[in-house]
Amino acid sequence: MSIGEGFPGERLRILPPAVARAAGASPITRELLVTDAGWFPHALHHGRQRLLGAGASVVIVCTAGRGWCRATQDDSATTLHVRAGQALVLPAQLGHRYGSMADDPWTIIWMHAAGPQARAFEASLPDGGRRPVVIDLHDRARIQQLMEEVLTTMEVDDTLPSLMRTSGAAGNVLAHLAADAAAGPPMRQAPLRRVFAHLRDHLDHPVVVSELAELAGLSPSHFAALFRAATGGGVVAYVTRLRIARASELLATTTLPVAEVGRIVGYEDPLYFSRRFRAVQGISPRLFREAHAHDPPEQIPRDAWPSGHAAG
Known part of the structure; x- marks a missing residue:
């Protein structure tokens, strides 16, 4: 039996639908919005099946242990194996199932990212987002730091400033992953x-x-x-x-x-x-x-400086 959540020490944030809809009015979060994020340590028996896929791009960064994934639309699809130092990307609307290996349960930090930037990210991947992709991370510490920033910011609150900060960190994650995928294994x-x-x-x-x-x-x-x-x-x-x-x-x-x-x-x-x-x-x-070529810099007149800030 597999379970989707409920692991000792886990962290989980899910945006209420009304908050996600309201974020669509902001130019920044309209382009990229993290709707869900979490940290599942030593996730024994973790597993998910979405026959119609998720409504957003799913990014799972494996920091320890191992896991697996398979697309559900294609009976001949190859089972992908995921280990520490790799990221699993599941394109939106693509049916899939994935889980943790019983003999070496994975620890993962993950997010769901929606919006035009997420779709552009998917399009940049091998096969243009038509299948799950496992990416070797070139800078594991940096990716984990950015994913932690995504989750930590969501844990503060779901105000628009926090969502904007989350979008910025998530965009950085997607850019790193796209570059790593293009460069190939380290x-x-x-x-x-x-x-x-x-x-x-x-x-x-x-x-x-x-x-x-x-x-x-x-x-x-x-x-x-x-x-x-x-x-x-x-x-x-x-x-x-x-x-x-x-x-x-x-x-x-x-x-x-x-x-x-x-x-x-x-x-x-x-x-x-x-x-x-x-x-x-x-x-x-x-x-x-x-x-x-730049002209020589002009000196700001002394009387143009605010009081108490004149240059010495």
């Missing part, structure tokens, strides 16, 4: 971390894929495939974005000649630098500087 990223740091620190160095692959401890073909999966493009495209981002900063914050800026970020030929810059930013380096 272990897949591990060989690339040294490469990313090397590229950031050596923008003026030539890009040699075979050398980067050696730095990552991978074959060139495996490295190229892993890099593309992690960044959405090839090494040259990634380095170009890094270089132009740094060049943009230098153009906006220094008076260095444009050619010198180009050399600093790895472009010895000023004309080639200008072409690459225009391809990314849409305008030449000179026009970018004119549009974004």
Whole structure:
């Protein structure tokens, strides 16, 4: 027999329907509203079945133990296994059942999130929200902190300011989960971390894929495939974005000649630098500087300061 709630030490908050409806009048909570949230420690025999799904996106973060999930609309659906350091996402209106493993009951912190931001989050996931998804967390402590913020704020009260704060934390959770899902398992990223740091620190160095692959401890073909999966493009495209981002900063914050800026970020030929810059930013380096360089700050007249706050 499975139970939905009632675990020793559990915490649970559910918004009254009238409060949830009233929150729809606020621009912030209309976009994203947490309607339910909870913390279930060592949830032995925990289980839920919703044949028609929930009315909101269900996010379950597993902090200890293990659990499982399966979509109910598809008899051939694979059973997903969830362990500590992973999040389970159940799209709204998708029939599902899930539960805690009897031999290693999970501890979970969870929320139901509704609104356009939640739907956009679902659409960003694999299969566009048509099936449950298990996501490996890249920063477990940060996600748990944000989920705790969601629940703690709901425990204060259900006034609009509290609901707004809850929406802010929940939006941060969804953004982290979407990014983690796009990046793939953290272990897949591990060989690339040294490469990313090397590229950031050596923008003026030539890009040699075979050398980067050696730095990552991978074959060139495996490295190229892993890099593309992690960044959405090839090494040259990634380095170009890094270089132009740094060049943009230098153009906006220094008076260095444009050619010198180009050399600093790895472009010895000023004309080639200008072409690459225009391809990314849409305008030449000179026009970018004119549009974004800051004028020297003006001093506020002493008599314009409020009494007792004049600058020393």
